[in-house]
Amino acid sequence: VKLTATLDRWMFEEFRACTLDLAVYRVLFALYLLLWTVPIAPWISGAPQAFFSPPVSAAALLVDFPPGPLITAMNLLLAASVSMLMIGWKTRAASLSTGLLILVLKHFEYAGGKINADIVLVAVPLVMAFSDWGKAWSMDSRGMPATSTHRVARGQWCLSYLAFIMAVMMFTAGWAKLQSGWLDPAVQSAYGHFMSIRLLIGNEPWAAGWADMLGTTRLWEVADWATVWLELAFIVAFFNRRWWRCLTAAAVVFHFGVWALYDIVFETNVITYGAFLPYARAVARWPALDDLIAGNRPAVRMAPLVFCASLAAATFAVLTGTAFGRIVHLPVMEFILMTGFAIVCAWLAWLVKSWARPRLARTEVTVGNEEVGGPTV
Amino acid sequence: MPFFDGDGGYRRGAVEVPHVEVVLVLADGSRRRFHIKDLLNSFDVGLQGTVALKYLSPLQEQEPRSSSGLKGYLRRLALRLLPGLHRGQWQRDDPDNRASLREWLQRRAGELLPDQPVARVEFEWSTQRVSVVDGQRRATLTPLGVFAVPLGTDTPRQP
Secondary structure, eight states, X not given: OXXXXXXXHIIIIISEEOHHHHHHHHHHHHHXXXXXXXXXXXXXXXXXXXXXXXXXXXXXXXXXXXXXXHHHHHHHHHHHHHHHHHHTSSHHHHHHHHHHHHHHHHHHHHTTSOOOGGGHHHHHHHHHTTTTTTSSSSSTTTTSOOOXXXXXXXXXXXXXXXXXXXXXXXXXXXXXXXHTTTTOTTEEHHXXXXXXXXXXIOOOXXXXXXXXXXXXXXXXXXXXXXXXXHHHHHHHHTXXXXXXXXXXXXXXXXXXXXXXXXXXXXXXXXXXXXXXXXXXHHHTTSHHHHHHHHOSHHHHHHHHHHHHHHHHHHHHHHXXXXXXXXXXXXXXXXXXXXXXXXXXXXXXXXXHHHHHHHHXXXXXXXXXXXXXXXXXX | OTTTSSOOOEEXXXXXXXXXXXXXXXXXXXXXXXXXXXXXXXXXXXXXXHHHHHHSSOGGGSOOOOOSHXXXXXXXXXXXXXXXXXXXXXXXXXXXXXXXXHHHHHXXXXXXXXXXXXXXXXXXXXXXXXXEETTEEEEEEEEEEEEEEESSXXXXXXX
């Protein structure tokens, strides 16, 4: 009974968010998909059968990549789903179709022989379809007044489930590293990858020059251990929101470092951590932004325009085979990583300030009392 | 394949990484070298290394697959249920795979060297051993093998 109660409490109470938080996240997530994810696997239409090598999956039922027009059609459907998700029109159906279409398209993308960590993009819409993320800032909520309950944080089982999926994903990545000798003190795996990514593919990440100055010091072994334990720790951290917050903050810094040193961008992970941010509370101190988030009417009024613009941009991206963000040279991935890093820095600064303020106040009182000769508090 | 599995880490003062160069051999025998990125630029950057290692490396580097015993039976069963399972990697010498690779390389060669007849594409593989001595990077190349695909004939061959 105790175990059931603990699980219930974790599932339904541990991760809290208000409707506005989830609604803002829905828009940001859809915007990311629109700018950077659509189209998925456009290269399939030009790939030879010789590169078709799916792992155990539905794609392995076929012996060749599906025809290019089918991939294009699915990407067009995805574009429509993402546009609907952005304006919150038939949000649940749009979330489910977005998740399922990404799942199918990723199946074929991974048939090229490489499975990426971006499968989490499937999990977010499929899980959040059953949350309140369509109940504010959406067409679905038109006619309903923006109520104060939108700001009340309450337990969200969808977030608990998302944390669980994320934790399993990170744990498996850490486990694979653990198995392949990343903790062997005679081998510096992080340094090896740092060298090989530059030599094999010819990438020159922006912080590579600084890392070169470190040479082959034992710091690289520390990096190996830190990477493995960070990834493994997720399997414990998802039980508690405070641990989760600390670990995801550390992970954002880690992803920032991976980008700087390896030119490998895990922006999908950072986007997923964004589901746990208290957007409504964060903007409460800026009235203009707060009013924008709180009111549903502007969102509804703008919805047709946003939908048309979003659909047009995504369709253009599908037909050209390049994500819209790339077409207009938007540094989407870099922006996400830098924003994530800035949020972590701001959070750390706030923590330090919260920790230091009562102590400083106590010192001032003490000093003030000593100056007037009064008793020390 | 050696060094592609596992950690690929820095060990005993050096790191060993695979290195490949794409050589387009023209009909007159002249050779033009390209970076693998140039050939695979239609693929996502993250996929380029995988494609090179899995489908364009020398065939003799493939591990022999057991056809008898329980492992072989399970493999045959898996292939019957999932005919596409790891097809590009496990069945590189399949005629359909060879033909599609040749056709794709013909197209890419035409794009890289327009109006120049390319007779053969060679992927020259080597192990690059890089060590860092006194802050200086030193690299040595050890040839591993060549995967060649003749564009005019039927079968990719090992030179």
